Amino acid sequence: xxxxxxxxxxxxxxxxxxxxxxxxxxxxxxxxxxxxxxxxxxxxxxxxxxxxxxxxxxxxxxxxxxxxxxxxxxxxxxxxxxxxxxxxxxxxxxxxxxxxxxxxxxxxxx
Amino acid sequence: xxxxxxxxxxxxxxxxxxxxxxxxxxxxxxxxxxxxxxxxxxxxxxxxxxxxxxxxxxxxxxxxxxxxxxxxxxxxxxxxxxxxxxxxxxxxxxxxxxxxxxxxxxxxxxx
Numbered sequence: 001x002x003x004x005x006x007x008x009x010x011x012x013x014x015x016x017x018x019x020x021x022x023x024x025x026x027x028x029x030x031x032x033x034x035x036x037x038x039x040x041x042x043x044x045x046x047x048x049x050x051x052x053x054x055x056x057x058x059x060x061x062x063x064x065x066x067x068x069x070x071x072x073x074x075x076x077x078x079x080x081x082x083x084x085x086x087x088x089x090x091x092x093x094x095x096x097x098x099x100x101x102x103x104x105x106x107x108x109x110x
Numbered sequence: 111x112x113x114x115x116x117x118x119x120x121x122x123x124x125x126x127x128x129x130x131x132x133x134x135x136x137x138x139x140x141x142x143x144x145x146x147x148x149x150x151x152x153x154x155x156x157x158x159x160x161x162x163x164x165x166x167x168x169x170x171x172x173x174x175x176x177x178x179x180x181x182x183x184x185x186x187x188x189x190x191x192x193x194x195x196x197x198x199x200x201x202x203x204x205x206x207x208x209x210x211x212x213x214x215x216x217x218x219x220x221x
Binding site for chain 1: 114141143150151152153154155158160165200202204206209210211212213214215
């Protein structure tokens with residue numbers, strides 16, 4: 001079964017601390033992985049996708065096929081990073097469906 | 111310069127009274143999606159269109175229908191809303207290679 005798991009519902013860190021939001025997936029083929037973010041009162045938006053291999057707002061995520069993980073990391077959290085983060089999977093080739101994880105709320109404390 | 115627009119932003123309806131939510135896009139994307147998002151839960155895909163091809167999720171209730179009259183517009187019809195249908199409804203668009211762009215959502219309240 002295709003599934004995306006985000007084990008933490010809430011993650012609180014202090015400003016300047018490293019942050020890691022965990023994402024594990026279950027899929028038999030080669031998926032495309034995404035992180036979406038939803039800031040307070042804003043629409044859901046793409047943060048980054050694994051094929052881009054970019055760093056957005058200081059965040060990075062590496063696809064680990066062996067561990068079927070796509071954890072989101074940032075070395076120094078900022079208060080403006082406080083938001084809801086969703087990991088999502090899209091199977092390669094021929095489908096346009098996205099499967100979302102349940103989300104992790106990140107709170108960065110001053 | 112909003113690219114995915116949803117109207118209305120807030121909708122109140124009565125139990126059993128049909129309601130239609132609308133989504134429009136200026137991106138000319140060929141794929142459009144409708145998601146249901148309940149409080150503290152992940153967005154749940156209801157259906158999506160690839161051009162005019164409609165793809166229903168197996169667990170989407172028959173109470174939910176959709177129409178896509180042209181590339182720019184897509185509608186979500188809830189024929190007989192129940193209390194359990196109160197949620198945020200998200201519209202999104204994409205191309206076959208690009209990621210999704212989301213609208214701001216319509217919050218549906220069922221009285």
